[in-house]
Amino acid sequence: MEMVGKIACFMVLCMVVIAPHAEAMTCGQVATGLASCLPYLQGTGPLGGCCGGVKSVLGEARTPADRKTACTCLKSAAKAIRGIDLNKAAGIPSTCGVNIPYKISPSTDCSTVQ
Helix, strand or coil: HHHHHHHHHHHHHHHHHHHHHHCCCCCCHHHHHHHHHHHHHHHCCCCCHHHHHHHHHHHCCCCCCHHHHHHHHHHHHHHCCCCCCHHHHHHHHHCCCCCHHHHCCCCHHHHEEE
16 A cells, blocks of 8 residues: 555656646647748738737747747747738737737747746
8 A cells, every 4th residue: 555655645646747848839839830820921911810929829838938938939030030010029929919918029038038
């Protein structure tokens, strides 16, 4: 019976350690959520489903760590993807009626995002 208690305690400890990492936001999630924004940001298409994607990513970024990850991913994408109109990117929060706690810009310091 003592062994069962030790195993149960170990299982609970594993769940506590792993749980916060199991749902951490990834750049893949950010990219998937915001893929519909690319035509708009590159001037090749309409706004389309972009606002829905922005709202989805914003809803998934529940923790400060998630928001920092999303910020870092957006910043990297802005640098890596050619043809993005940075003024349109910076205007997406107001265009979509959402409040993002940082400016969408390659110059944003994502380490300060809460």
